[in-house]
Amino acid sequence: MFNFKENISLAVNGLRSNKMRALLTMLGIIIGISSVITIVTVGDSMTKSITDVFNDMGANSVQLYIIDRPDENGNTNWSRPYQAEDYISDEMIDQFLEAFGDRIACWAVSESVGPGQAINGHNKADGRIQGVNANALGINNIDIIAGHDLNEREVSGEKSVAVISDKFVEDLFPGLPVHEALGKEIKLQLSQGTYTFTVVGVYQYEVSGMAAMMGAGSVTTNVFVPMGVAKDMIRDTDSVTNVTDGYYAMQIKGNEKVTDSKAFTEEIDNYFNNKLYRSNKYVMVRAESMDSMIGEMTSSLDMIKLAISIIAAISLLVGGIGVMNIMLVSVTERTREIGTRKALGAKNIAIRVQFIVESMIICLFGGVIGVILGTTLGRLGSTLLGAPGWPSVSIVLIAVGFSMGIGVFFGYYPANKAAKLDPIEALRYE
Known part of the structure; x- marks a missing residue:
């Protein structure tokens, strides 16, 4: 046919x-x-x-942050600025850790100071200064390859110490092995002044995004310093008149005892809102698990x-x-x-x-x-x-x-x- x-x-x-x-x-x-x-x-x-x-943060990771609380009619006062008492305080964190400490592997709060630059002769290294609590880097699986994470003594004592990336070491001290950077002093120039830190740890910088495509050139990596030091640096900024001691957000990672991340997240949410924020008429806390955030x-x-x-x-x-x-x-x-x-x-x-x-x-x-x-x-x-x-x-x-x-x-x-x-x-x- x-x-x-x-x-x-x-x-x-x-x-x-x-x-x-x-x-x-x-x-x-x-x-x-x-x-x-x-x-x-x-x-x-x-x-x-x-x-x-998100998976690097762990399946049992919970992101906690404050939001405006709606009134009995469901309306929210978006124009009201957050007050000092609205933020997550150190006292709240202590109470939370006392209640949930046996199920928490690590936790983290952070405060961004801003970009800075270290100069060593003709060599320059760009860094974004972040204030963190003790042992906070493990929550994001940041791999310390030399030295140690910021410890409790360094953070509570507000020591002028820092954890920097291997990329930062490579840019500032070309050819220097990362372990030899430990104990060295770096001077970070920011808009509000110059600050000196002693290197106590070096972490491995994971290249991603456009940095991976470009390969070479200056890359800005995080420089982690004690939280108290970071807040003092922010106070040195002329445009900042008030710096709260509290935190807008907090990240929590559960340990092996947490078998149900959804239930764990709901329990944290209820603890903060029904106990720590119960008397606050304007602000509440929202807790979201990494699983739900990945799904959304x-x-x-x-x-x-x-x-x-x-x-x-x-x-x-x-x-x-x-x-x-x-x-x-x-x-x-x-x-x-x-x-x-x-x-x-x-x-x-x-x-x-x-x-x-x-x-x-x-x-x-x-x-x-x-x-x-x-x-x-x-x-x-x-x-x-x-x-x-x-x-x-x-x-x-x-x-x-x-x-x-x-x-x-x-x-x-x-x-x-x-x-x-x-x-x-x-x-x-x-």
């Missing part, structure tokens, strides 16, 4: 004889397929990158990825219309050929299949080119985000299958028109 191999050969020969027209016809398919694959690849990379960051973030990214993919897929519709248009032109150009084939006994279904196959071949080639282009752009985009990735096999197969489906859908009308041509009228066509 009809020969697929022959139809494919005819379709390929037709594309070869009209290369530019074929390429322009495929353009909408190429753009649509490549856009969808790029977006999905980059979206999956972002999701994986963010999930990895992943869900949001998936929705964004889907929305952008739908927009990008519109170009596939435009490409399909272009395929239909060029196939109608092809039917018109080959009217006499169709008449000759029908006069020699070709059935309507054979003519119909011939043009549908030709339409599918156009979309298949466009789909393959789109997959190659989308894979390249997706890889480049995910690399820029610091989490290089490839498109999944399933999305590639779906993309190619979808492009061929477009060929069938938009090629059927021209093919059906060709099949219904009257052979006598077709042979008379000039």
Whole structure:
């Protein structure tokens, strides 16, 4: 009845004889397929990158922060500034640790001072000064490779000590082994003055994002100092008139005794709100587990990825219309050929299949080119985000299958028109 191999050969020969027209016809398919694959690849990379960051904090990690408390009518006074008594105080933390200490592996509060720069001759190192409590770095799985984390004696005594990154050591003391940086003094220049710290620890800096793509150049890493020292540095800033002793947020990591992170999070939330913040009419505490934050973030990214993919897929519709248009032109150009084939006994279904196959071949080639282009752009985009990735096999197969489906859908009308041509009228066509 009809020969697929022959139809494919005819379709390929037709594309070869009209290369530019074929390429322009495929353009909408190429753009649509490549856009969808790029977006999905980059979206999956972002999701994986963010999930990895949260997972590094641990499944039993809880983020605690203060929010405005709604009144009995559900209204919130957004204009009211936070007062000193609204923040999480050291006394609250002590009470909390007394009640939950047997289930807590570590906890952390932080205070950002701002960017600074250390200079050693011609060498410079940029650092972002962060005030932290004792043994706080373990909560984010920061790996101390020389020396130690800030301890209780250093933090409570407000010693001028710091934990810096190996990248900071490399920039400031090129060629110096990290363990030899211990005990060295560094002078950090900030807008409010110059401060001297003794290095007591060095942590391994994990390269990610644009820093990974750029490879070289100045990278600003965190310099961790005792919390009290950080607050004194903030007070030295002319524009700051009041510095609270409390904290806006607190991070907690449960130990192996915590088997249900959701229940653990709810228990912490209830303890703060029903006991420590019970008398506060304006502020309450919200506790969120890493698991719930990962779920919310992943869900949001998936929705964004889907929305952008739908927009990008519109170009596939435009490409399909272009395929239909060029196939109608092809039917018109080959009217006499169709008449000759029908006069020699070709059935309507054979003519119909011939043009549908030709339409599918156009979309298949466009789909393959789109997959190659989308894979390249997706890889480049995910690399820029610091989490290089490839498109999944399933999305590639779906993309190619979808492009061929477009060929069938938009090629059927021209093919059906060709099949219904009257052979006598077709042979008379000039």
